[in-house]
Amino acid sequence: MARLVLENVSKRFAGPRRENVGAVSRLHLAVQDHEFLVIVGPSGCGKTTTLRLIAGLETPDEGTISLDGKSLAGVLPRDRDVAMVFQNDALLPHLTVSENLAFGLMLRRFPKEEIARRVRAAADMLNLAPLLERKPPALSGGECQRVALGRALVRQPQVFLFDEPLSNLDAPMRLQLRAEIAAVRRRAGAMMLYVTHDQAEAMALADRVAVMKDGALEQTAAPLELYRRPANRFVAGFMGSPPMNFFQGTLARLNGSVVFQGGNENRLAVPLQGGSAQTLQDRIGQPVTLGLRPEHIGEDGGGQVEAVVERVEAAGAENFLYCSSHGVPLVMRVPAARTAKSGDGLALRFDMGEAHFFDPTTGLALPPLPQ
Numbered sequence: 001m002a003r004l005v006l007e008n009v010s011k012r013f014a015g016p017r018r019e020n021v022g023a024v025s026r027l028h029l030a031v032q033d034h035e036f037l038v039i040v041g042p043s044g045c046g047k048t049t050t051l052r053l054i055a056g057l058e059t060p061d062e063g064t065i066s067l068d069g070k071s072l073a074g075v076l077p078r079d080r081d082v083a084m085v086f087q088n089d090a091l092l093p094h095l096t097v098s099e100n101l102a103f104g105l106m107l108r109r110f111p112k113e114e115i116a117r118r119v120r121a122a123a124d125m126l127n128l129a130p131l132l133e134r135k136p137p138a139l140s141g142g143e144c145q146r147v148a149l150g151r152a153l154v155r156q157p158q159v160f161l162f163d164e165p166l167s168n169l170d171a172p173m174r175l176q177l178r179a180e181i182a183a184v185r186r187r188a189g190a191m192m193l194y195v196t197h198d199q200a201e202a203m204a205l206a207d208r209v210a211v212m213k214d215g216a217l218e219q220t221a222a223p224l225e226l227y228r229r230p231a232n233r234f235v236a237g238f239m240g241s242p243p244m245n246f247f248q249g250t251l252a253r254l255n256g257s258v259v260f261q262g263g264n265e266n267r268l269a270v271p272l273q274g275g276s277a278q279t280l281q282d283r284i285g286q287p288v289t290l291g292l293r294p295e296h297i298g299e300d301g302g303g304q305v306e307a308v309v310e311r312v313e314a315a316g317a318e319n320f321l322y323c324s325s326h327g328v329p330l331v332m333r334v335p336a337a338r339t340a341k342s343g344d345g346l347a348l349r350f351d352m353g354e355a356h357f358f359d360p361t362t363g364l365a366l367p368p369l370p371q
Contacts, residue, residue, distance in 0.1 A: 009063035041212035263326030303347020
């Protein structure tokens with residue numbers, strides 16, 4: 001059973017003034033056999049560096065990386081049981097698709113019969129059989145990326161590494177290739193680590209999602225767990241499109257209820273519901289950050305909050321209304337049939353049963369999630 005473990009891994013690079021720039025900081029991560037782990041985060045957060053450290057293209061300054069309990073320190077990239085698919089397909093333009101698929105196996109001196117068998121299997125899996133005699137200049141971008149995926153597939157490694165493999169493709173092709181990667185995962189059954197900035201890809205593909213920021217791991221959990229129970233404000237704001245709404249304010253006791261107050265002159269006021277009203281008793285009188293996703297702000301059930309529409313963004317089956325309430329911006333998700341225009345007044349209901357609260361200083365969820 002393959003198991004990949006990164007323990008206390010750090011990597012620094014020299015900056016423009018020879019200063020140390022941290023790319024990965026004290027990263028602890030364990031990936032299980034057959035698991036599909038997606039690493040997400042903003043540009044420069046250390047996602048690609050993490051993959052390169054695993055592949056052996058970079059050497060950690062601190063910490064250890066092991067596969068099946070064996071340290072990879074000093075093991076050359078070609079000797080690691082790892083295959084990597086890059087953002088650019090990096091195909092050899094003078095070779096045919098068949099020769100590109102076989103190239104890595106030829107360098108490793110595999111028997112010709114075994115190379116042919118693996119190339120046929122990969123071509124069948126990725127619908128490349130009609131393209132085997134073509135060269136990369138005669139292929140579309142999506143076809144080239146399928147060949148790059150097949151080149152990794154023929155290796156039959158313990159670990160696949162994907163570094164934003166779909167980012168250069170248009171939206172329809174990304175959806176098609178995403179489905180093919182999911183199919184490859186089911187058939188190959190190998191461990192896969194996939195880097196992307198696209199949270200939709202992460203939600204669609206992952207068994208678990210690891211969210212990184214500034215080289216550090218913020219939270220690792222199943223996709224819906226991350227969405228529903230973010231450990232901090234950064235994760236809450238990163239997972240979801242449009243992102244979660246955040247409101248700065250304080251908790252107060254009003255007419256026997258615990259109430260969140262914010263906006264101009266604390267005119268944005270909504271009572272807490274359920275467990276939050278109990279667990280946040282000790283925060284009364286203190287500043288907090290309230291988080292609500294766009295789908296948890298609506299117009300049904302009686303309006304609690306006055307708002308004014310500032311702009312409408314159409315998104316096909318739904319619209320996003322960008323509003324302002326007592327000087328606080330917010331966005332809500334509504335059906336496409338709900339028409340609105342700039343300047344319209346709304347009476348909104350905050351679904352406080354779905355509310356998230358964060359410490360405004362540390363950004364941590366309130367109350368903290370169990371470790």
